[in-house]
Amino acid sequence: xxxxxxxxxxxxxxxxxxxxxxxxxxxxxxxxxxxxxxxxxxxxxxxxxxxxxxxxxxxxxxxxxxxxxxxxxxxxxxxxxxxxxxxxxxxxxxxxxxxxxxxxxxxxxxxxxxxxxxxxxxxxxxxxxxxxxxxxxxxxxxxxxxxxxxxxxxxxxxxxxxxxxxxxxxxxxxxxxxxxxxxxxxxxxxxxxxxxxxxxxxxxxxxxxxxxxxxxxxxxxxxxxxxxxxxxxxxxxxxxxxxxxxxxxxxxxxxxxxxxxxxxxxxxxxxxxxxxxxxxxxxxxxxxxxxxxx
Amino acid sequence: xxxxxxxxxxxxxxxxxxxxxxxxxxxxxxxxxxxxxxxxxxxxxxxxxxxxxxxxxxxxxxxxxxxxxxxxxxxxxxxxxxxxxxxxxxxxxxxxxxxxxxxxxxxxxxxxxxxxxxxxxxxxx
Numbered sequence: 237x238x239x240x241x242x243x244x245x246x247x248x249x250x251x252x253x254x255x256x257x258x259x260x261x262x263x264x265x266x267x268x269x270x271x272x273x274x275x276x277x278x279x280x281x282x283x284x285x286x287x288x289x290x291x292x293x294x295x296x297x298x299x300x301x302x303x304x305x306x307x308x309x310x311x312x313x314x315x316x317x318x319x320x321x322x323x324x325x326x327x328x329x330x331x332x333x334x335x336x337x338x339x340x341x342x343x344x345x346x347x348x349x350x351x352x353x354x355x356x357x358x359x360x361x362x363x364x365x366x367x368x369x370x371x372x373x374x375x376x377x378x379x380x381x382x383x384x385x386x387x388x389x390x391x392x393x394x395x396x397x398x399x400x401x402x403x404x405x406x407x408x409x410x411x412x413x414x415x416x417x418x419x420x421x422x423x424x425x426x427x428x429x430x431x432x433x434x435x436x437x438x439x440x441x442x443x444x445x446x447x448x449x450x451x452x453x454x455x456x457x458x459x460x461x462x463x464x465x466x467x468x469x470x471x472x473x474x475x476x477x478x479x480x481x482x483x484x485x486x487x488x489x490x491x492x493x494x495x496x497x498x499x500x501x502x503x504x505x506x507x508x509x510x511x512x513x514x515x516x517x518x519x520x521x522x523x524x525x526x527x528x529x530x
Numbered sequence: 531x532x533x534x535x536x537x538x539x540x541x542x543x544x545x546x547x548x549x550x551x552x553x554x555x556x557x558x559x560x561x562x563x564x565x566x567x568x569x570x571x572x573x574x575x576x577x578x579x580x581x582x583x584x585x586x587x588x589x590x591x592x593x594x595x596x597x598x599x600x601x602x603x604x605x606x607x608x609x610x611x612x613x614x615x616x617x618x619x620x621x622x623x624x625x626x627x628x629x630x631x632x633x634x635x636x637x638x639x640x641x642x643x644x645x646x647x648x649x650x651x652x653x654x655x
Contacts, residue, residue, distance in 0.1 A: 244567075245592040250585075472590045475564050 246484045248509050249470070262287070262334060271330045274342060274514070282515050293340040293376070293514040294330055296323045296360055297353045301344035303414035307403065307441065309474035310344055317348050319356050327360045328367045338518035339364065340399075342376035347416065352378060354386040358393035365394075372396040374437070374517055382421045384428060391432045397465065397520065399437035400425045401513055402458065405450035412444055412479055427461035437465035437520075439513035442493075444471050445482040451493065455500050464503045465520055468493050469511035485509065535598065535640035537580075538649070542622055543598035545635065550599050553626040554586065554617060557650050562588040565617040568627065570606040577601050577630055579639065584627065586617070595627065600634040 266273070274293040275283045286292060297319065304312035331339050341360055346353035354377075361373050375395035380386035390398065402422045404412050409419040426436045438458055442451070458466065468490060473481050487509060494507035504520050534544045540558030544551045559565060567587040577583055577597035584595050606628045609616055616625040641649060 245587050249591055251591040251593055475589055476566065478589075 243481070243484070246486070246509075248487055249472075249484065265333050266330065269326065269329065269333075271326050271333075273330070280512065282510055282512065286514075286516060287334070289516060289518055290335055290337045291339070291514075291516060291518040292330075292334055292336055293342055293517075294327050295342055295344070296327060297343035297346050297356060299344065302347040303345040303416055305403070305413045305417065306479040307412055307444065307471060307474075309478070315344075315346065315348055319349070319353070323356070324359050324363050328363045331364055331368050331371055336368075336371055338372045338374070338396075338521055340374045340376055340514040340517050341395075342514070343378060345378040345414075345416075347381070351386050351389060352380045352383075354380050354389040358389050361390075361393040361395050372518075372521055374399060374514070376401070376437075376513060377425075379417060379421055379425050381416075382418075382424045382428070387425065387428055388432070391429065391434060395434065397435045397437050397517075398429045399439070399465075399513065400429070401439040402426075402454065403439070403441055404444050405440075405446040405454045406457075407450060408444050408446060423457055423461050426458070426463050430462035430464075435465065436461075436463050437467070437513075438463050439467040439469070441469060441471035442485050442490075443481050443483050444479060452496070455497055455502075459500050459502065466497050466502045466505045466507075467511050467513050467515065468497070468505070468507035469513075469515070470509040532642070534643055535637070536643065536646035537596060537598050537640060539596050541596055541598050543640070545599070545632065548632050549604075550601065550630045550632050551626050552583075552598055552628055552630065554595060554621050555646070556621050559618050559621045559625075562586065562591065562593060564589045565614045568610040568614050568617060570610060571603055571628065573603050573605060575603045577603060579634065579636060597630075598640060599630065599632045601630040601632040603628050603630050605629040 274295045275286060298315050300313040300315045301310045343353055343357060357377060361375060364371060364373050373395045374397040375390060376399040377390060379400060400422050406419040426438060430436050440454060470485055471481055490507040490509060494505045497505035504523050506515060533546060534542060536542050536555060540555045542553055542555050565586060565588050569585040571584045577600055579597055579600045581597055582594035583597040585592055586595050607626050
């Protein structure tokens with residue numbers, strides 16, 4: 237058999253796999269209550285940094301997604317309409333245990349449910365608001381089929397920020413995203429939430445095969461629908477069966493796109509090789525409290 | 531096996547006299563995910579305990595693998611050149627990475643398998 241060929245990973249994607257000690261007790265607490273964060277599930281290299289800043293991302297509505305996007309590692313299947321009602325209480329408990337000042341709630345897509353999970357999502361947000369009034373909640377939501385009735389259920393729970401990820405440029409949306417997702421559909425969702433008075437956020441992955449012109453066009457499209465917050469990060473192929481990486485962008489290129497995003501009018505932008513949609517999400521809070529987004 | 535030791539970075543080493551065989555622990559490869567490439571060092575390379583010996587790439591990140599002992603590399607696992615997935619399948623068996631002639635061994639810097647397993651569970655101890 238021939239030796240395999242590969243594009244070497246650049247130095248800035250090197251991580252250390254040594255055991256982080258800082259949050260050991262917390263991990264034990266979470267495990268004992270059967271609670272899970274996306275930070276841990278995805279072995280996110282930013283975990284210690286985010287948890288240190290009292291930010292974390294909790295995934296609700298189960299672990300099986302009804303959609304099969306080619307960039308995403310979450311299992312695809314049919315959850316058969318099942319929801320675990322304990323997620324509502326557990327999510328709030330996790331916020332208390334971790335002492336979070338900013339929490340991102342996200343979920344799998346649930347096309348199997350009549351409301352696509354919007355009601356459960358809203359209940360989790362309300363419970364956190366009730367139990368932890370000082371904690372800000374960001375809702376990183378599925379597109380709910382861009383149905384205004386479903387989106388209104390979420391709107392009524394008044395998250396601090398609502399995020400819907402565009403993921404990639406228009407040309408690559410199909411094949412990269414599931415056929416039920418759509419570039420225009422995501423823009424419609426963001427425009428709708430904005431029209432209902434919520435702060436909006438989206439995330440774009442770089443390295444899927446997009447051109448500079450396509451990135452520019454996407455940023456302009458996002459600003460046209462009033463998107464406030466943008467995150468830009470390097471796409472990393474979760475397994476060899478997923479969509480391949482076409483390019484590793486340098487930290488300098490990410491810095492240049494951040495500058496461009498600010499020029500186009502995004503209130504806040506995070507951009508870097510290891511930036512993920514929820515990476516240091518609480519930085520936006522710092523920004524609102526008067527610290528600059530440099 | 532009582533001549534098997536682990537580092538706090540998750541490398542393992544089995545020592546027999548002056549010879550050592552080294553690799554990455556099951557815990558390490560599980561943390562890294564699917565391994566896509568192992569940049570094997572050339573035979574004859576000098577190793578210094580605690581210093582990077584080679585780089586392992588997984589789908590989501592790359593990481594340095596540190597030498598558990600000082601010495602000289604005498605053999606590398608050619609199987610990993612064509613099938614790096616052996617590191618995921620059998621990291622402490624057929625997925626070994628290199629063999630070395632040991633020039634210096636500081637056992638105090640290493641952990642027994644039992645201590646390593648407890649340390650993974652609770653690094654405060």
